[in-house]
Amino acid sequence: MTIAAVTPRRFGRALTHTAVLTRRNLLANVRLPDVLLLSTIQPVTFMLMFLYVFGGAIETALPPAAHGAYINWLIPGILAQSAVFGASPTAYGLNTDRDTGVIDRFRSLPMARSAVLAGRTLADLTRSTLILLLQLGVGIALGFRWQTNVLGLATGVAVALAFGYACSWIMATLGLAVRNTEAIQAAVYMVVFPFTLVSSVFLPTTTMPGWLQAFAEHQPITVVANALRGLTLGQGALPPGQTVAGQTLLALAWTAAIIAVFAPLAVRVYRRSIS
Amino acid sequence: MEPIITVDRVVKRFGRDVRALDGLSLTIPAGVIYGLLGPNGAGKTTLIRILATLLRADAGVVRIAGFDVGRDAEEVRARIGLAGQYAAVDNHLTGRENIEMVGRLYGLSRRDTRARTATVLDRIGLIDAGNRQVKTYSGGMRRRIDLAASLVGRPQVLFLDEPTAGVDPGSRRELWELIRDLVDGGTTVVLTTQYLEEADNLAQRIAVINRGRLVSEGTTEQLKDRTGPAVLELSIPDTQQAAAIDALRHVATVPASYNRQRGALVLPAIDGVATLREALRALDAAAITPTDVGLHKPTLDDVFLTLTRSDHTTGQGQHFAAVAGTGTHEGSETS
Numbered sequence: 340m341t342i343a344a345v346t347p348r349r350f351g352r353a354l355t356h357t358a359v360l361t362r363r364n365l366l367a368n369v370r371l372p373d374v375l376l377l378s379t380i381q382p383v384t385f386m387l388m389f390l391y392v393f394g395g396a397i398e399t400a401l402p403p404a405a406h407g408a409y410i411n412w413l414i415p416g417i418l419a420q421s422a423v424f425g426a427s428p429t430a431y432g433l434n435t436d437r438d439t440g441v442i443d444r445f446r447s448l449p450m451a452r453s454a455v456l457a458g459r460t461l462a463d464l465t466r467s468t469l470i471l472l473l474q475l476g477v478g479i480a481l482g483f484r485w486q487t488n489v490l491g492l493a494t495g496v497a498v499a500l501a502f503g504y505a506c507s508w509i510m511a512t513l514g515l516a517v518r519n520t521e522a523i524q525a526a527v528y529m530v531v532f533p534f535t536l537v538s539s540v541f542l543p544t545t546t547m548p549g550w551l552q553a554f555a556e557h558q559p560i561t562v563v564a565n566a567l568r569g570l571t572l573g574q575g576a577l578p579p580g581q582t583v584a585g586q587t588l589l590a591l592a593w594t595a596a597i598i599a600v601f602a603p604l605a606v607r608v609y610r611r612s613i614s
Numbered sequence: 615m616e617p618i619i620t621v622d623r624v625v626k627r628f629g630r631d632v633r634a635l636d637g638l639s640l641t642i643p644a645g646v647i648y649g650l651l652g653p654n655g656a657g658k659t660t661l662i663r664i665l666a667t668l669l670r671a672d673a674g675v676v677r678i679a680g681f682d683v684g685r686d687a688e689e690v691r692a693r694i695g696l697a698g699q700y701a702a703v704d705n706h707l708t709g710r711e712n713i714e715m716v717g718r719l720y721g722l723s724r725r726d727t728r729a730r731t732a733t734v735l736d737r738i739g740l741i742d743a744g745n746r747q748v749k750t751y752s753g754g755m756r757r758r759i760d761l762a763a764s765l766v767g768r769p770q771v772l773f774l775d776e777p778t779a780g781v782d783p784g785s786r787r788e789l790w791e792l793i794r795d796l797v798d799g800g801t802t803v804v805l806t807t808q809y810l811e812e813a814d815n816l817a818q819r820i821a822v823i824n825r826g827r828l829v830s831e832g833t834t835e836q837l838k839d840r841t842g843p844a845v846l847e848l849s850i851p852d853t854q855q856a857a858a859i860d861a862l863r864h865v866a867t868v869p870a871s872y873n874r875q876r877g878a879l880v881l882p883a884i885d886g887v888a889t890l891r892e893a894l895r896a897l898d899a900a901a902i903t904p905t906d907v908g909l910h911k912p913t914l915d916d917v918f919l920t921l922t923r924s925d926h927t928t929g930q931g932q933h934f935a936a937v938a939g940t941g942t943h944e945g946s947e948t949s
Contacts, residue, residue, distance in 0.1 A: 352721065359718045363704065370706040370747065440702035444763070447666045449691040450719040 353451035360458025361465070364432065368466055382424065382470050383477055386417050389541055390481070400543060404486065404568075404575030411486075412576075414478040415495060415567035416540035418471050419560055422503030423535060425467030427527045429507040430514030432459055434523055437515065442609075456605055460507040467503050471496055485571040495570035498590050502563045505594045508601035515608040539564050544578075559593040566590040618644035618771060618802050619665065624674030626660050626826075634660040635671070636826035642804060642819075644770075647797050649817030650806040651918065657826040658806035659699070662775045665804065666696045679770055692721075695764035695772045699779060701756040702763075705749040709740055709759045712748060713766050720767030727766070734762040738792060754785025761792060765801075772796060774805040778812060790816055810918060822921050830921045837917045842884040845916045846893055849878045849906035861900035865893045868920060882920050883909060 368375055394409040405412040433456075436442045445455050475483075475496065485492045510527070517523045537551060538544070538561040544552050555561055556578070568576040569583035577586065619642040626635040635657045642648045650658045663669040664676060667687040675682065681689040703712045710731055717727035735744045738758040748756060757777070764772060777793065778786040793816060796803055807813050813820050813834070820837055822829040830837060848870070850858045855872060858879060862870045866889065870881040883889035890909055897904060912920075 356719055359715060363707065363715055366711075367704070367706045440698040440700045441704070443663075443666075443668055443698050444696060444702045444716070445719070446668050447691060447694065447696040448716065448719045448767075449688055449721060454719075 349451070353453055353457075356451045356454035357457040357461065360454050361461045364459055364462030365465060367432075368462075378428075378466065379470060379473060382417075382421050382474055386413070386474055386477065389413060389417070393541060397542060400546070402543070402576055404572045406484070406486070408482060408484075410478060410481055410483045411572060412568070413541065414475065414483045415571050415576075416538075416564045417474060417478075418496060418499045419502070419564040419567055420535045420540045421471055421474060422467055422499040422563070423506050423531060423560060425470055425503050426463060426506035426510045427531060428466070428510075429459055429463045430510035430517075430523050430527055431520070432463070433511055433514035434517070434520055438520075452610070453606070456508075456511055456602075456609055460504060460511060463507050464500065464504045468500055471499065486573050487571055491570040494587070495567040498566050498570070498587060498594075499563060501594045502559070502590060502597075505597035505601070508598055508605050511605040512601050512608055515605065534558060534560050539568075559590070559597075562586060562593060563590045616644055617641040618679055619804070620675075620677045621661070621665075622675045622677075624661070624664065624671045624676060626657075626664060626669065626671050633826050635664070637674070638823070638826060638828055639674075640821055640828060640831065642802065644802050645797060645800055646818045647793065647803045647805065647816050649813040649820040650804065650823055651810070651813045651817075651820050652806075652808075652823035652829075654808065656823045658823055659775055660826075661823070662696075662773050662804070662806055665771075666694060666773050667691055692767075693770045695767060695769035697757075697760050697764040697772070697774050697777060699775045701753075701760035703748050703756055703759050706747060708745050708747050709751070709755075709762075710735065710744040712759055713744075713763045716763040717766040722767065730766050730768075734765050737765075737795070738762045752785070754781050754788065757781055757785065757789060758792065761789070765796070769801060771802045771804065774803060776806055776808070778807075778809070786812075810913070814913075822918060824921075830917075837921070838912050840917065840921065842882045842886075842889075842912070844883040844886050844889075844909050845880055845912045846883040846890055847873075847876060847878045847880050847906075847908040847910065848893065848897070848904045850897075850902060850904055854902045855879070857900055858897060858902050858904075861896045861902060862893055865889060865896055871919065873919070878906070878908075880916065880919065882912070882916070 368378065390410055390413055394413075397412075398407055398409050401407065401409065401412050433442070442455065513526055514523060517526060537547075537555045538558060539555065540560060544555040544561065547555055565577055565581060566583070566586040566589070569581070569586050574583055577583065619640070621638060621640040623637045623639055624635050625633065625637055627633050638657065638661065650661060652658050660669065664671050665678065665683065667683050667690055670684055677683070678690050679693050681693075683690050703709075707715070713731045713734060714727050717730055718724070722730060732741075735741050738761065740755065740758060740762070743751070743755060748759060751759065761774075761777070774793070778789050781789065790812070793803055793805070805816065817834065819831070819833055821831045822837070830840060832840075848858070859870050862879070862881060866881045866884060868882065870879045872878075873880045881893070887909070890907070894904075894907070
C-alpha cells in the first residue's frame with residue numbers, strides 16, 4: 340500500500356471521520372444507561388471506600404502538607420488512578436468492534452485509517468474527563484481543599500488526563516492484539532491493578548519493603564500521582580528531593596514516551612487486524 | 615459483457631500449511647448477481663475479504679473497475695460496499711444514524727448523507743423504524759439496515775458474505791427481493807452462500823469453489839447441464855453398499871456416492887433412462903437388488919456433489935456429500 344502524502348484535504352477528511360466516530364462512541368455511553376451509570380458510580384464508590392476504610396488509619400502517617408486530612412492526600416492520587424482506569428474501555432471497545440464486524444466495515448470504507456483509533460481514544464478521554472471532574476466535585480463536597488491555586492489544580496487534572504490518554508493507546512494495542520475478551524479483561528487487571536496499588540496513589544510508599552519501594556517510587560503512576568499532589572498541595576506533599584516542576588515534566592515525559600511507542604504499535608496491529 | 619472484477623491466479627496462505635486460495639481465477643461481468651458457492655472452508659470468505667481490501671493476497675492480481683485491490687485500495691474502497699457475515703450495525707444508534715455514519719465515512723457531505731440515507735431507508739422499507747434504536751429490531755431488520763449501510767455510498771460492486779445466514783425463511787425471501795432490486799439499479803452483487811437454494815434463486819452466474827480452487831463456473835443452467843440431464847438414485851441394502859459402488863464404477867464418469875440426506879447412492883445419469891438401464895444391469899451382474907430406484911432432474915445439490923467430487927479423489931466424496939446435504943432445499947423431489 341502506498342503511503343499517501345498528508346495533504347490539507349486528507350487531513351480535513353481524517354478530522355471529519357474522527358469526529359464522526361468519536362460521536363458514535365460517546366453515544367454508546369449516553370444511550371446505554373447501565374454503562375453510563377456503572378462507569379460513573381464505580382469510580383466514586385471506589386473513592387469513598389478508600390477514603391473511609393483507609394482514612395482513619397492513615398491520617399497520622401501523612402506529610403504535613405495534607406493538613407491532617409486523608410482526603411487531601413487521596414484525591415490527587417485517585418485522579419491519577421482514575422485516568423489510568425478510564426483507559427481500559429479502549430481495549431474492550433475495539434475488541435467488540437472487531438468481533439462484531441464493525442472494524443471490517445470501517446476497513447472496507449474509503450476512510451482515514453487513523454480515525455478509528457483516534458475516535459475511540461478521544462471518546463474515552465472525554466468520558467475520563469467527566470469522571471475525573473465528578474470525582475473532584477464529590478471530593479470537594481467531602482472536604483478536599485487544594486492548597487495551591489486553581490491553575491495548579493487545572494494543570495494537575497490535565498496532566499492526569501494526558502497520561503490516561505497515553506494509556507488508552509496501550510489499551511488499544513491490547514484490545515486489537517488479544518482475541519479473547521476474557522483474556523483482555525485478565526490482561527487489563529494484571530497490568531492496571533498492580534501498577535495503581537503499588538504506587539503512592541493511596542499511601543505514601545515509605546512503609547513498603549525496600550525492593551517494592553524502589554519500584555513504587557519510580558513507576559509512572561507514582562510520578563503522575565506525585566505531580567498531582569505537588570500541583571494541588573504544594574512542594575511539601577512531595578518526597579524529599581522532588582520538585583513540583585520536576586515531577587510534572589517527568590509525568591509529561593512518560594506520557595509522551597508511551598504515546599511514541601504505543602500509538603504506532605496500535606496502528607500496526609489495527610492494519611493487520613484480521614478477524 | 616465487460617468484466618468489472620478479474621481475479622487472476624490468486625493465492626492466500628494462512629500459516630505454513632493452509633492454502634485458503636490456491637491459484638483461483640475468475641472474471642465477473644458487471645451488473646449481475648454472482649454467487650460464490652462452496653462448503654465451509656472452501657475459501658469463499660477469504661476471497662470476499664481480498665476483494666473488499668481487508669486481506670492481501672500472497673500472489674496473483676485482483677482488479678475491480680480497473681483498479682488493483684492491493685495497490686489502489688483507496689480507489690477500490692470508494693467503489694465497493696461490504697455486508698459481512700454479521701450485521702455490523704450499532705445497537706445503540708438508530709437505523710438512520712447507522713446509515714448516516716457510514717455515509718459520512720464514505721466521504722459524502724452532510725446534506726448528501728441525509729438525502730441518500732432517506733433513499734436507502736425507503737428502499738429497504740424501514741422509513742419509520744429508522745428512527746428507533748437498532749436494539750429494538752428483529753434479526754431481519756438488522757440485516758436490512760446493514761445492507762442499506764453498505765449501499766449508502768452508491769457502490770458499483772456490493773459484496774455480501776452469507777447475507778441471509780441466521781435469518782428466518784420469511785426475512786430471507788425479503789432480502790432476496792432487495793438484492794434483486796439492487797442489480798436492476800446497476801450494482802454488481804457478489805455473494806457467498808452455503809445455501810444452494812439461495813444461489814439457485816438469486817445468482818445469474820455461479821462459481822463453485824472447493825479447497826481454494828475454482829471447480830466450475832457458469833450460469834445456473836450451464837452448471838446443471840454439466841451433471842447431465844438427470845440424476846440416478848439407488849437405494850441399496852447397507853451390507854451391499856461398497857459392492858454396489860464397485861459394480862457401478864463404469865456406469866458414469868464419476869463414482870457413485872452415498873448421499874446421507876436421501877439415504878441412497880447417487881450418480882449422474884448422462885444418458886438418462888439408458889444410464890438407469892445400464893446401472894440396473896451392472897447391479898444385477900453383481901447380484902445386488904436395489905430396494906428403490908429413482909431418476910430425477912438435477913438440483914444444485916447434485917451439481918455441487920458431482921463437481922466437487924470429480925475434481926478430487928473419491929475419499930473426499932463422502933465428506934462433501936455430508937456438507938452439501940446441510941444446504942439441501944425442499945424442492946428435490948424424486949420421480
